[in-house]
Amino acid sequence: MAKSCSKAPTGRTALLVKYIFTSDRLSIQVHPNDAQAVDKGLLRGKEEIWHILDCEPGATLGIGLTAPMIPDQFGVAAQDGSLEQWIDWKAVKPGDYFFIPAGTVHAIVAGITLAEIQQNSDITYRLYDYGRPRELHLEDGVAVSHLVPYDRAPGKTPLGSETRLIGDGEAPFSLDLFQWNEDQSVKVPDGKALWFTPLSGACSVNGLSREKGDCLLLEGDCAFTLTAGPISALLAVSR
Template sequence: MTIEFARTVSVPRPWGVVGGSFPFTTDDDGVAIGEIRYERPGQPVSEPSLLLKILLTSQPLSIQVHPDDAYAQSIGLPSGKTEAWYVVSAAAGAKVAIGLNQQMTPEHFRESVQDGSISTIVAWQPVSTGDVVSVPAGTIHAIGADLVIAEIQQRSDTTYRIFDHGRKRELHVESALAVANAGPMVVQARPLALTDERTLLVSNTHFVFERLRLASGTAWWLEAARETWLLVLGGLAHVGSSDVTTGDAIFAQSDRVNINVGPDGLIALLAYSGVGGPIPHALQRITQAGSPDLKFDETMPEPSSFTAATTGGGNQRKEIIR
């Protein structure tokens, strides 16, 4: 039984930001920070299977692709990397790329990497605050500049870069060819309202990703039977034994988490292990009598993935990976 206030780890990236903006500020001493990772405190016996992080971009990231579980395990890695993004903030004109705008042969793919035309063949699309993008393993993708994105992913750092905007880092063209779906992304469904408070953003075998909107002054039970992450985007609450505000995160597993919402309400992202799909009664309101008020439309379908298409950390302990 576990309920923990997550610590943050700042990771320098060439496309990151210096200083950041509230609530995602970093003690970086002038170093460009591109990721803020949420980790369990102390020395846990085992790592979580999911990784929650914030991406902060001042420049475009590389065009890249991640392997699936089968390929990763064939080369001795524990897992592949499927991920999903929630746009916390976006400047005017901000964009991401998902898939390609045409099907490509291996020969055409190699040529486009060599001459740089791959940067125009990826399918760029504008994004704005609140948009959600599902990125299954094998999807060629990129994130543009001037974005703050909350990302949930399988816990893997295996990335095959295809194009890196002249940064002269190593490219992994042959590995990318081995794992990539070198064509357009399949059209995905939109988010689905599960209750007045819960919106299903993405659901797959690896994780379920939801957005929560809880009214001010209300009390809830969050059933964290599986590995669970809660990231606060707005408002105040007392969660477990911690006071949380924008930018804070909670890790829980095999436990019931009490949430007492503050006067401004609470907006949060919820992510948990995807085996078994969305949990029908994961969030239960506590009535004045102290019993849960159950609400869920159990006739709703459970989609495999979704694309749609706010923002700190009071008492987090911060680290920087150099």
């Protein structure tokens, strides 16, 4: 099974930060985009990015398909269990990251610890669940799925690096990995919200202690003073 620990308040916030720890494989699933979600009477769709924190040797993520499919073929594969054979299972290691646009068929296997930054939406269409007795959402899921291979190369974040994982022109949010070895002052963009998620080390943000496993949401046109040394953290800003 998986434990998912949400580390930011739900409801009004545009993003959600989760830590996911898998001891069993999760379902093969897909999420709709904003327009498709609104058509269903929901606030927004769901795009997400995964940053691999730790994993067992040989761990994989399923992202996209190995070859294009047509909807009828895809639906049959989801029903008879052969969908597993069409999923592109990608080997992963700590420091890898993957952007999962809406419509991307995906799955997480056992033995992975990752940080997930996502649009704040619970909408998930479960396509295949390895025979477990849970509801599937094949009609809705097939309708929003991109039935093609995933065409983005995995991102890499070597230890001690600073990297832009995704820009706000590519997703509903931007995400950066930062390293600090000394005190810093960081400004939150005017009218935006910033999610500060430490991955290693410990620090104090405006006098509040933060460490690996925490997340801090800062809103408005403001700055925060970070007392650290050293610390690695993800900074997400909603569009």
